Amino acid sequence: MINILLMLHVVAVVIWVGGMLFAHMQLRPIAASQLEPPERLRLWVGVFGRFFPWVWGSIITILVTGFWIINIYGGFKVLGMHINVMMVIGFLMMLIFFHVFFAPYRRLKQAVAAEDWPAAGAKLAQIRTLIGINMTLGVLTIAIRYII
Numbered sequence: 001m002i003n004i005l006l007m008l009h010v011v012a013v014v015i016w017v018g019g020m021l022f023a024h025m026q027l028r029p030i031a032a033s034q035l036e037p038p039e040r041l042r043l044w045v046g047v048f049g050r051f052f053p054w055v056w057g058s059i060i061t062i063l064v065t066g067f068w069i070i071n072i073y074g075g076f077k078v079l080g081m082h083i084n085v086m087m088v089i090g091f092l093m094m095l096i097f098f099h100v101f102f103a104p105y106r107r108l109k110q111a112v113a114a115e116d117w118p119a120a121g122a123k124l125a126q127i128r129t130l131i132g133i134n135m136t137l138g139v140l141t142i143a144i145r146y147i148i
Contacts, residue, residue, distance in 0.1 A: 002072055005065045012061035017138035019051050020131050028128065041120045045112050048105055048127075055101075059094055066090075082148035089141045096134050100127055 027047065031040050066087065073079055104126045111120035 002069065005069050008061055009065040009069065012058040012065070013138070013142065016055050016058040017135065017142065019054065020135040020138060023047065023051065024128070024131055024135050037117050037121060038115070041112050041117065041124060044124055045109055052101060052105070055097055059097070062090065080148070082144050085148060086141050086144050089137050093134050093137050096130055100130050
């Protein structure tokens, strides 16, 4: 049972962090170099519209499996400090995602629908910064498992 929980936990992390890495490091530069702002902004609304449900599912999976695994091992007091550090960073990542989803992403969709390209561009820039932070935190969280 523990192996299935660990596998689900890691797959959810890979989907979330890997998706951010792909979007930020591969898709973003190509879209910026090849698409005009209206097309690029519409593309990002579509990409986020497909990716963010996967992030919600990943967050739920990470929380359920994480707490289940912690319970199986006997609680926080018997686990290493790395688990606590990973959890704190994970919660910070979730808060950043919630902010992205409920504020700048919502406003990005509204601005694109209204064809307000400057406002949409500003929201996309804000999302890009926050996703960059979350991507970095995600990679750090993965590394912590092996360095603490």
